[in-house]
Amino acid sequence: MVESAVQRGLEDVVALESRICFIDGKGGRLIYEGYDIRELAARSTFEEIAYLLWYGRLPSARQLEELTTRLATLREVPAPLRRLLEQVPESSSPMDVLRTAVSALAVYEPSESQPGANSIGGAQRLTAVIPTILGEFHRRRKGMPAIRARPELSHAAWLLYALRDKEASELESRAMDVALILHADHELNASTFAARVTASTLSDLYSSVTSAIGTLKGPLHGGANERVMELLEEIGTPEKAEEVVKAKLARHERIMGFGHRVYKVEDPRATILRDWSRRLGETRGDLRYYHLLREVERVVHREKGLYPNVDLYSGSVYSMLGIPKEFFTPIFAASRVAGWTAHVLEEYQDLRLIRPTAQYVGPVDLHYTPLELRE
Ligand SMILES: CC(C)(COP(=O)(O)OP(=O)(O)OC[C@H]1O[C@@H](n2cnc3c(N)ncnc32)[C@H](O)[C@@H]1OP(=O)(O)O)[C@@H](O)C(=O)NCCC(=O)NCCS
Numbered sequence: 001m002v003e004s005a006v007q008r009g010l011e012d013v014v015a016l017e018s019r020i021c022f023i024d025g026k027g028g029r030l031i032y033e034g035y036d037i038r039e040l041a042a043r044s045t046f047e048e049i050a051y052l053l054w055y056g057r058l059p060s061a062r063q064l065e066e067l068t069t070r071l072a073t074l075r076e077v078p079a080p081l082r083r084l085l086e087q088v089p090e091s092s093s094p095m096d097v098l099r100t101a102v103s104a105l106a107v108y109e110p111s112e113s114q115p116g117a118n119s120i121g122g123a124q125r126l127t128a129v130i131p132t133i134l135g136e137f138h139r140r141r142k143g144m145p146a147i148r149a150r151p152e153l154s155h156a157a158w159l160l161y162a163l164r165d166k167e168a169s170e171l172e173s174r175a176m177d178v179a180l181i182l183h184a185d186h187e188l189n190a191s192t193f194a195a196r197v198t199a200s201t202l203s204d205l206y207s208s209v210t211s212a213i214g215t216l217k218g219p220l221h222g223g224a225n226e227r228v229m230e231l232l233e234e235i236g237t238p239e240k241a242e243e244v245v246k247a248k249l250a251r252h253e254r255i256m257g258f259g260h261r262v263y264k265v266e267d268p269r270a271t272i273l274r275d276w277s278r279r280l281g282e283t284r285g286d287l288r289y290y291h292l293l294r295e296v297e298r299v300v301h302r303e304k305g306l307y308p309n310v311d312l313y314s315g316s317v318y319s320m321l322g323i324p325k326e327f328f329t330p331i332f333a334a335s336r337v338a339g340w341t342a343h344v345l346e347e348y349q350d351l352r353l354i355r356p357t358a359q360y361v362g363p364v365d366l367h368y369t370p371l372e373l374r375e
Contacts, residue, residue, distance in 0.1 A: 006359045011261065015354065016196070020053060020342050021185045028265040032185055033057070041272050046155045046180040046335065047071065050127060053185055053342035054120050067124075072151035074128035075158065077101075077136060078108045082146070085136045094137060094330045095223075099213040101133045102126065106206035118348065122205040123341030130334045131155070134327060135162025156180055159334055163323050171283060172321055175276050179317055182269040182310060183332050185339030187262070191215040191222070195340040199347040200354040208344045213333055219256065222332040224311035225318070227256035229325050232292050232316070241295040249303055257312030258300050266307040273313035280320040289316035 007013045022031040030037040033052050040049060044058075047068050051059040059067060077085070081104055088097055109125070111117035117125075135147040147162055156177035160168040168176070186192070195212035199205075216222035235244045248255060260267055274293075281287035293316060300306050318328050 009261075010356070015188060015193070016347075016352075017350070018187070018343070018346060019056065020346060021187045021339070023187050023262045025260075025262040025264050028263060028268050030186070030268050037182065037268055038272065041178050041181050044181060046177050046184065046338075049181050049184045050124075050155075050338040053338050054123055054345065068154070069151075070124055071128045071155060072153075072158075074125050075132050075149060075151070077129060077132050078105070080108050081105060081133075082136060085133065086140060088137070090141045092137075093217075094134060094326050095213065095217040095333070097137045098130065098133060098330050098333060099210055099217070101137075102130075102206060102213060103210045105129065106204065106210075109206075111204040111206065118205045119345065120341075123338070123345065126206065126209055126341060127155075127334075127337050130330075130337055131159040131162045134159075134330050134334065138163055138324075138327065139165070159331065160321060160323075163327055163331075164321075166322075168321075171280070175280055175317055175321060178272065178276060179314060179331070180335040182272060183314075183335035185336070185342065189221065190218075191336065192340055192343050196343050196347045197354045199344040200351060202351070205341060205344055209337060209340050212336070212340045216333055216336065217329060222311075222329040222336075224256040224309075225315040225328040225332070226325050228311055229315040229319060229328070231256060231296070232289060235292060235296070238291050238295040241292060242299050245296055245299045246303065249300075255296070255300050255304075255306070257296075257308055257315075258304070258306040260307070260309045263307065263309065267309045269310040270308040270312055273310065273317055274308070277313045277316045277320070280317060284320060286320075289319065 020033060023029070024031070032040060032049065033056055035052070035058075044052075048059060048064055050071075051064065051067050081101060084104055085097070085101060088100065105126075109117070111122070114122070116122065132147060139145065139147055144165060150158060150161055153161055154173065154177065157168050157173040159180070160172060160176050188196075191212040194215040195208040198208040198211040219227055231244075235241050245255060274290075277293065278287065278290050281290045293312060297308055297312070314332075315325070315328050318331060319325070323331065
């Protein structure tokens with residue numbers, strides 16, 4: 001057997017070339033297609049970002065209008081999928097429902113019969129339909145009537161409407177838009193890698209996104225924002241932050257919303273969301289989450305030297321927007337689908353089956369024992 005160094009978790013392994021997203025882990029910068037996230041979060045919209053990721057350039061005003069209209073017209077869920085959503089147990093995790101629904105969509109809209117399904121058309125369909133899927137399930141659980149199409153709403157406002165059934169203020173829509181911009185892509189994170197692995201076998205776009213949703217669900221990835229809110233509930237008041245956080249660290253538990261495989265300084269998305277958490281708190285006259293999170297940050301940085309990641313403040317922003325906790329990770333998916341699909345399309349352009357090797361550490365010289373002779 002040839003021995004070679006194992007890079008556990010593929011840490012620092014450069015697996016492919018991509019022009020979609022760049023993370024400067026030491027400088028704390030995030031770049032989409034050449035543009036700094038800080039500028040994009042301050043000035044653009046999610047629709048523009050989706051265009052940027054899919055086409056590699058910012059849209060003209062006409063191209064943006066066309067895309068916005070197209071996304072709005074692709075929101076409808078097919079009737080058989082709606083019936084399926086009526087049947088899943090109400091107690092299901094929304095991420096399980098989303099993964100099942102995207103997978104089922106491929107049954108009702110098979111890529112073989114849809115020209116363009118494995119291209120930007122498919123990416124647009126998936127991006128447009130995810131808020132509707134989430135809204136349908138949310139309403140069903142609440143015993144509310146089926147969702148009514150609102151093509152005049154932006155993607156962010158539609159997502160908010162789907163999960164709340166009430167109009168969003170301009171500030172609320174903008175907060176959601178910024179959150180969607182910030183989550184839209186992040187280089188070869190675990191779920192995007194999963195999507196690219198699936199695509200690299202020449203599998204279809206919907207299968208690739210189904211793989212990605214299952215990967216995003218885990219608490220070390222997209223699931224962390226829900227866990228942050230559980231932590232805040234446990235802590236209760238800023239004065240208790242020190243005691244609760246230190247006790248967790250003493251038990252070698254991870255504090256969700258901190259640390260990152262690539263960033264060695266503060267995640268720029270956390271900086272922007274911290275600001276939004278404060279802004280929304282000030283507007284509501286309730287800075288409880290903000291103060292709690294600042295205190296948790298102080299203790300974790302002092303005790304472990306760790307910086308916040310995107311998940312630390314996103315949950316507080318979504319909570320203040322009136323979204324139930326179990327939909328925080330699905331919101332991540334509603335945004336990251338733009339990045340997943342952009343990466344899948346890039347993979348199709350420069351395809352190479354992704355298939356690493358493992359260092360075998362088991363025996364090689366065992367002999368088969370007939371069943372009747374085994375203990
Ligand atoms: C994101 C994450 C998985 C990256 O981990 P990684 O690159 O594999 O880093 P490691 O797991 O090797 O951690 C390195 C050290 O920092 C510690 N550490 C990392 N993140 C930590 C956290 N959130 N809380 C407490 N300790 C943490 C590890 O325990 C380890 O300490 P040790 O060397 O004493 O054992 C990790 O930081 C984490 O679990 N964070 C919490 C989950 C989260 O917020 N995920 C969202 C990411 S955007």
